Amino acid sequence: MTDPNRLPDPNIVLYDTMQRQKVRFEPTTPGHVGMYLCGPTVYSDAHLGHAKKEVAFDVVRRTFEHFGYRVRFVANITDVGHLQNDSDDGEDKMLARARLEQLEPMEVADKYFWSFFKDMDDLNVKRPSINPRATGHIQEQIKLIEELIARGHAYESAGSVYFDVRSWPEYGKLSGRKLDDLEVGTREAVREEKRDPRDFALWKHAEPEHLMRWDSPWGVGFPGWHIECSAMSLKYLGEGFDIHGGGLDLQFPHHEAEIAQAEAAGHHFARYWMHNNMLTVNGEKMSKSKGNFTTIQDVLKKYDPMVVRFLLVSSHYRSVTEFSEEVFDSARNGYRRITEALANLERALKDAPAGSDAALNSKIDAHTQAFEDALRDDFNTPKAVAALFGLTTDVNAALNSGKVGRESIERALNAYRTLGGEVLGLFAADAQTAQDDTEVVDALMELVLKARQHYRLQKQYAQADDVRDTLNRVGVTVEDTRDGARWKR
Ligand SMILES: Nc1ncnc2c1ncn2[C@@H]1O[C@H](COP(=O)(O)OP(=O)(O)OP(=O)(O)O)[C@@H](O)[C@H]1O
Numbered sequence: 001m002t003d004p005n006r007l008p009d010p011n012i013v014l015y016d017t018m019q020r021q022k023v024r025f026e027p028t029t030p031g032h033v034g035m036y037l038c039g040p041t042v043y044s045d046a047h048l049g050h051a052k053k054e055v056a057f058d059v060v061r062r063t064f065e066h067f068g069y070r071v072r073f074v075a076n077i078t079d080v081g082h083l084q085n086d087s088d089d090g091e092d093k094m095l096a097r098a099r100l101e102q103l104e105p106m107e108v109a110d111k112y113f114w115s116f117f118k119d120m121d122d123l124n125v126k127r128p129s130i131n132p133r134a135t136g137h138i139q140e141q142i143k144l145i146e147e148l149i150a151r152g153h154a155y156e157s158a159g160s161v162y163f164d165v166r167s168w169p170e171y172g173k174l175s176g177r178k179l180d181d182l183e184v185g186t187r188e189a190v191r192e193e194k195r196d197p198r199d200f201a202l203w204k205h206a207e208p209e210h211l212m213r214w215d216s217p218w219g220v221g222f223p224g225w226h227i228e229c230s231a232m233s234l235k236y237l238g239e240g241f242d243i244h245g246g247g248l249d250l251q252f253p254h255h256e257a258e259i260a261q262a263e264a265a266g267h268h269f270a271r272y273w274m275h276n277n278m279l280t281v282n283g284e285k286m287s288k289s290k291g292n293f294t295t296i297q298d299v300l301k302k303y304d305p306m307v308v309r310f311l312l313v314s315s316h317y318r319s320v321t322e323f324s325e326e327v328f329d330s331a332r333n334g335y336r337r338i339t340e341a342l343a344n345l346e347r348a349l350k351d352a353p354a355g356s357d358a359a360l361n362s363k364i365d366a367h368t369q370a371f372e373d374a375l376r377d378d379f380n381t382p383k384a385v386a387a388l389f390g391l392t393t394d395v396n397a398a399l400n401s402g403k404v405g406r407e408s409i410e411r412a413l414n415a416y417r418t419l420g421g422e423v424l425g426l427f428a429a430d431a432q433t434a435q436d437d438t439e440v441v442d443a444l445m446e447l448v449l450k451a452r453q454h455y456r457l458q459k460q461y462a463q464a465d466d467v468r469d470t471l472n473r474v475g476v477t478v479e480d481t482r483d484g485a486r487w488k489r
């Protein structure tokens with residue numbers, strides 16, 4: 001178990017997209033971390049790409065908690081304002097889906113909100129401390145837009161309000177884009193409403209057929225996509241909060257717009273920016289619009305959720321994760337190696353002698369240290385997983401060489417449960433499953449070995465060898481000792 005009295009670790013380093021380098025994390029409030037993560041637009045089932053992002057930031061959160069910080073993790077739900085093609089015109093993604101499924105827009109939002117949380121629960125992603133929805137924060141968004149108008153950074157036009165990018169020279173600082181190089185993607189009609197085609201919508205006038213609508217100082221309308229995140233992160237995390245996260249593809253325009261909206265209104269925004277890289281299929285980003293996606297639920301029909309999570313943490317959050325059957329198979333084997341060592345330890349604990357094994361203890365401590373150092377260095381999960389494999393090799397060697405003292409077994413079990421379980425989140429239901437399986441497997445093996453013994457006593461050696469060969473084929477070896485037959489895998 002993570003020590004609940006551990007003092008906040010001052011040596012956590014993270015890659016800050018804004019500063020374009022690794023920097024040491026220094027919290028605004030000592031011992032606390034405020035994190036905001038851009039959540040899903042709830043109009044369809046989540047795919048494996050979304051899982052990469054959620055698991056990546058779940059590990060960031062768990063790492064801070066492990067290192068003695070109290071984390072407030074805010075992740076929003078976008079249920080209005082995200083227009084198709086991420087631009088300022090086109091239909092709202094929620095409304096398009098509502099039409100397709102013949103549902104109320106809020107029914108669509110709730111349906112996919114719950115399916116998203118079911119997926120995340122399955123993947124053992126911790127629930128956010130606060131999970132604000134855009135439609136529940138219309139007042140906060142209107143207030144922020146009013147502040148921007150008052151300061152001369154936004155203007156009303158035909159019932160919509162736009163952010164005036166020319167009034168804010170820092171626009172582009174996160175993504176490194178120059179205003180003059182930006183493409184202009186909107187239709188002519190929308191362009192005519194804007195002073196500059198690159199201005200983006202803060203509030204949109206709602207046509208009579210538009211179902212999601214609210215009163216505002218500028219008439220009936222709905223908020224733009226970006227404004228919700230500036231308003232809700234500041235509301236729940238306060239000025240100059242610590243970390244803002246999201247997918248690399250959100251850097252522009254979404255995060256750029258979030259920063260401009262908050263800072264131009266006079267607020268201090270996020271102090272560190274973290275972005276996860278993409279999950280790819282044949283080298284291309286998995287995405288809904290490309291149609292090359294596999295939903296999390298479809299993946300879970302075939303693979304254990306903990307194997308999926310293991311696959312995701314086996315690559316770094318800032319690296320691309322390529323998705324294929326082969327990658328899954330190797331993740332399954334890797335994950336099994338670790339859970340089998342855990343099960344072997346649990347089995348060994350039952351009749352472990354008292355005492356401790358100094359050599360094994362120091363190996364366990366060294367692997368724990370390597371694991372923690374890896375995570376301190378920009379949440380390097382592949383290196384942390386390598387430390388778990390190192391632990392597994394040493395644990396297996398010790399168990400195979402004879403009886404290990406109870407204290408050392410408990411120390412190893414604690415390392416697995418803390419590092420693999422609490423920090424990487426890899427043993428959700430499985431810690432239980434591994435234990436249940438162990439009991440079943442033990443009972444079955446006892447029966448099988450009894451049957452083999454019976455054949456041998458009857459001098460039916462061919463049958464006895466057949467039992468042993470069959471077990472060998474599935475990786476179980478049988479040893480005949482003076483105390484009877486023993487098996488191991
Ligand atoms: N393949 C992916 N790998 C990692 N993160 C992803 C991937 N696809 C989407 N995300 C992240 O999930 C969040 C929501 O993405 P979004 O709903 O736009 O998904 P999408 O499949 O890219 O949809 P669309 O193709 O319609 O843009 C974003 O933060 C995005 O960065």
Ligand SMILES: [Zn+2]
Nearest residue numbers: 038039229254
């Ligand atoms: Zn956002």
